[in-house]
Amino acid sequence: MSEKKTAWERMQLVHTSGRPTVRDYIPLIFTDFYEMHGDRFYGDDKAVMGGIARLDGRPVTIIAQVKGRDLNENKACNFAMPHPEGYRKALRLAKQAEKFHRPVICFIDTPGAFCGIAAEERGMGEAIAKNISEFMTLRTPVVSIILGEAGSGGALALGVCDELAMLENAQYSILSPRGFASILWKDASREKEASEIMRINAEDMVRLGVAEAIIEEPLGGAHNDLDKISENIKEYLSQKIPEKCQKDIDVLLKERYTKFRKIGEFIE
Amino acid sequence: MFEDFFNVVKKRFNDSDDEYKPPMFKCPRCQATNPLSKYEELHRVCPSCNYHGRLSARERIAITVDRESFKEFDADMKSGNPIDFPEYNEKQEQLRENTGLNDAVVTGTALIKGSPVVIGVMDSRYMMGSMGSVVGEKITRAFEYATKNNLPVVMFTAAGGARMQEGIVSLMQMAKTSGAVKFHSDSGGLYITVLTDPTTGGVTASFASLGDIIIAEPKVLIGFAGRRVIESTIKQRLPDDFQLAEFMFEKGFVDMIVERKKMRSVLSHLLKLHGFDKKEV
Ligand SMILES: [Zn+2]
16 A cells, blocks of 8 residues: 555546556456447547446446546547537446446546536536436446546536545545635635545545545556556456446435435535 | 806716715626616516526525515524534634525425425535535435425525535535435426526536426526636636526527516416426425
8 A cells, every 4th residue: 555645645546647547457457349429419429438248258338437548539539528419428438338237436536526518508507306216216236336537416426426436546526626626715826726626536535435446556646557466456346346237226325325425515 | 158068967976976866786797887776676677687596595486486475494403514614614703604504505495386396506605505514415405305295396496606624525415416406307296496696516407407307587598507617618708698597598508598577476376287286284
């Protein structure tokens, strides 16, 4: 286990070029991957990819936010910031998984849903809301893993699951520390301070009941040993997927709702 | 000479204007200035452009439900401080004093022209109507109560952003509330959303967008991303009508735009069309 890093250090680390993306992981974790395209309404959002593959021989559906490994790839996938059609593609594939009794594995890696005119015109709010509510009752197991950054509702749209795991240095936040500092303190340059105060690390997520597991990264971060980190992710999935598939689906759904239902702190 | 005379008159006019200057309302949509009393008389609707302004939760309930029919749920629920955010408790203490609210939503049961409903009304004066633990829990409970008692839900939404002081816990309220809405829907429950000014962010991306019927008030702001965030992303100014109710209606995300003065009767008709008739008392 590498030494514990501060939120700010982790933030730099998940933005390191060379940090593995879902495209690096898929061939090392799954076999027979077939990518599927399009939301059947509008288009094919390259920020979200999905398809069918085998995990230890078992058919599974994979849905993932895609980061580029260089500028050209990033331009093509819009820096992993999906449009509404990306979320609708995700939901289509999730429903397909439900129909064919395949568990769903979501890989989250996004700064957030894209903020733009077209995204609003095509109903970003509706698309995210629909995913959140439909995933809550999706009658097949769902396991999500945060690979790097998970920003806001754009991440949660792939994050309603039976169990959420985070790579050791991955972060989950309601908005970027920069946005946080600029709204709350009217000073975006205080983002480092914001990152520490916001509680966005994997350990915070486990403590708050948001995540259940932390997947260890190689010393210095995931980019230092792709084989090792892929092995760790696979090990986690190879244990969790059969475990969730064995459960009675009604029990699983009840537990899924309860997981979110109990998050919050109030006094009566 | 005439000019001088005019200036004298103008001066005098302005002087006297100063003396009786009535409080004015400047419309955030059309920028027109009208006497505040006129705006208030119209239940906060701009006399110039029909922009439907913000009401407090109590005011909204008063003009929507049958007199004395409202029974509040969880009136005393207050937020904890889940991520130990500095000065969050103090800030809330002050807001409670200023608004008379314990958080940004008021929920309960009521009658609308005799039809029983579970009603929720958000109040943007309380931390911009943002969704923290209390908003999430109260809305979730309201839907759970409605599911259990086969009641329809009418939700007036208003939210200007995330409850940043609750961090990720605030984000999770989107999942919690959307789950409760889904179970209510799966049980056959009717859910009517009324989008009021402003409905944005996480509330738009959760329960506000999940109504069987989605109504909006005229000229209110509806969207996911904030206007300034989009402008800074795309580096250009957005058209004035962007993200207004009429824009969202045009794009297919709103069923109808209903004026405040007709809201109660439209809601009543919709409830009756779904079989929620006057309850014999
Ligand atoms: Zn106006």
